[in-house]
Amino acid sequence: MAEDRDIKIYVGRQSREQSDFQRISEDIDRNRRNGNSEKAKALGIRLAKIRPDCKKLDLHCEKMQASELYCIRVLLTFTAEYTVRRKIEQEALADAVSSSMYDYLKTEERGYYDNISDGSAFTFYLLALKKDGDTARNIGEQFAQRCGINNEEYSDMGANFFIKAQELFSKIIDETEFINE
Secondary structure, three states: OOOHHHOOOOOOOOOHHHHHHHHHHHHHHHHHHOOHHHHHHHHHHHHHOOOOOOOOOOOOOOOOOHHHHHHHHHHHHHHHHHHHHHHOOOHHHHHHHHHHHHHHHHHHOHHHHHHHOOOHHHHHHHHHHHOOOOHHHHHHHHHHHHHOOOOHHHHHHHHHHHHHHHHHHHHHHHHHOOOOO
């Protein structure tokens, strides 16, 4: 019969899920304590409020039809999410900004939110990001197709909207000055 001292008990490392959960929990707590959570919430609301007629974007879309303005709005929302994910390295913080943006849209612009919330509004833009070549050009082509006017002028316009929106959103994110600790 084996003695107890011959029995080895394996104590495994924490599972990956537990480690990830603990890291995320610590990130959320740290961001709450240092004020980043409140900044993220305010940033999300600020991004959600950007519309095609925003003077800072200078899109010159005053004479466009309502359906085209809607397509621009969808592109702006997509670009806000895209820019948040590219500019904010902390996943928990990026998630907080995105959640705040969509929460604002859900409560303040319910019809618009309902139209984009099923995910299909962004599907073609997501596919354009994966396509080889110039990202803005690919996004512009999808914009033209979403407008139902598949020509070079609308492709160029969509690419320009994407570039201008990304610049504005990047600037707004940089102005937020999250604390890195």
